[in-house]
Amino acid sequence: MARRISRLESFLKRALPGPVFDGIRYYEGCVVRVGKDGLSFKYVVITGRSLLLADHPPRDVHEVVRLADVTSITVEHDFPDFLKGPQRDTCQHIRMEHRKHGLRDSREETSDSQMLVPTEAGSPDDRPISATPTPLGRPEAPAPEPGAENAQARNSPDIGALLRRVETQRPHIPRSRSSLAQYPQAQVATSRAHSSLDKPRPRRVRDVDAVRGTQKPDSVQEADFHLYVLQAGSALLDHLQSGWRARILSSTLELAGCQLGGSAWGHNVQHLDTVYQRYKRQLLDPDNSPHRSFALLQELHTSLQRHADLKKIFWKDQMLYHFLMQRLQLSFPGSPQPLGGLATQNTLYARIDELQVAAMLLYILLEALRDSDSINDKIQMLQFNRGAVLKRLLTLLVTPPSIPNRHRTVCCHMLEDFREFGSGGWTNLPEAELIKMLAEVTNVSTAILYELLLTLQNMIQNKSALKLTKLLDGVAMECHMKRSVSQLLGLLFPSPAHKLTPLEAVLVYQHVFVLKCLMESLSRVQDYVQEQFEEEFRYYVRWSRVSRKLPDSYPIKRLLQQLVDGVQQLASRGHTNLIPHNSADDLQ
Secondary structure, eight states: OOSOOHHHHHHHHHHSOHHHHHTOOEEEEEEEEETTOOOEEEEEEEOSSEEEEEOSSOSOEEEEEEGGGEEEEEEEOOOOTTOOTHHHHHOEEEEEEEEEESSOOTTSOOOHHHHHSOOOTTOOTTOOBOSSOOTTSSOOOOOOOTTHHHHHHHHOOOHHHHTTOOOSSOOOOOOOSOTTSSSOOOOOOOOOOOOTTOOSSOEEEEOOOOOOSOOOGGGEEEEEEEEEEOSTTOOHHHHHHHHHHHHHHHHHHHTTTOOOSOBSOSSOHHHHHHHHHHHHHHHTOTTOOHHHHHHHHHHHHHHHHHBHHHHHHHHHHOHHHHHHHHHHHTTSTTOSSOGGGOOSSOOHHHHHHHHHHHHHHHHHHHHHHTTOTTOHHHHHHHHHHHHHHHHHHHHHHTSOOOOOHHHHHHHHHHHHOHHHHHHTGGGGSTTHHHHHHHHHHHHHHHHHHHHHHHHHHHHHHTTOOOOHHHHTTTOOOHHHHHHHHHHHHHHHSSOTTSOOOHHHHHHHHHHHHHHHHHHHHOHHHHHHHHHHHHHHHHHTSSHHHHGGGSOTTOTTHHHHHHHHHHHHHHTSTTOOOOOOSSGGGGGO
């Protein structure tokens, strides 16, 4: 938060259930007008799913709109009549249009209002919430019986038993071109607003309707919601658009049945921390066999997916983060020994096993980073020593893993020629599994870069001195860019009649977003893409082609159009990098 308001936070902590309070992205006081209602000063609270309004001073809070129902966010360039003096000139007027549902379908997504209050027949969704916690608030643990704590400590299951432990033997992990087929992401970039004194046409961003259950046509109405931001340099618009677009990505992934985000319910946090410490000792045991270590890593990944509170413990502890980084360093070129000690020689099958472990380590980092911008321990660690931790992680992600000499020529050719990779003819080669693992590492590394770029934007908005140009100064990126762009083109190259799955659409979005940010921030990346891929971007990364591969039912479609148009311009020779003022400029 730019400026914390302790009284408001204390009220929200009492009034909101734990998952809703923990999911608060941002809050700020501003003048609000809902529909035809009059003006009032309210606290606007942005959560992961909804926009809430709290009274000033705080007495009650209610949901005003679900982010999935927002259809447009417009910056109106006007001068409000109710303001006088300098505030009238600097006020930022934000208009939100959204769907207002008369009849809720039982298959619709859960909103914060449904979590806040018990649902009663005929009760409106915007029912106010009193400061008294409701029965659906934080679950209270029953008082333990005498001696129960000691018995619980003796009989506590390990982290796998507590968190639905996977089998200890090493299972087969299905692989595909999309590294996000099992572990998709759902976060998007923010966009900075123009000054309210500028006079271009209003900037409007629209999404397509999120896919929902069947509803009666007359059950949906359009409504609008106006915010008048009084604070100069406010980040409200950035967080508003970020939260809205995150819901669009989530809605797209939900089409594939993906369950996103962990639950903050169901486990005592102190007990979870105790189990985590016991699990950490098991994972760090030097006598673990490779199969045992891999099974423990799978448990950690699954647990981070299912339990949001575990991410807080992970970043507060930090020891496992450094352990993961040390293990990942072993897959770099010039590593002193094979990763995991699976073989004394860097043979084909040993390297496949090593990369399988490396991919799991990356998936753990990806899950720990996702939906974690409100975790201060993570932000502080990444900023430590002027961003040394963040720089090390970024360097690792853009450094491709080494390939055994005997198989290097074949693998590099297939990974760096998108036509060969997209055709799938390499699947019959002896190196097929190695090629798939290398492609997967490239894709999941790009997904982590996506999360880190979003985190870096938020850090810079909060006055951090870190800049992407300094963090990547002197880091060789050509090989990663060649493989990353080839993965993107491999998804877009097949026949336009081939429709992207929701997971592939999100993967394309993340590749394009990362590529656009890097090209805008680093001139050497833009020069490299223009030199190596100008023709490919002209013919394959163009909206007329990409749009045919995306069904209209994908909410992400409109967001992707903006990115595709922008990255195609950047990849054209003669394009000077005079980028309009937007969130990507913050990274430079």
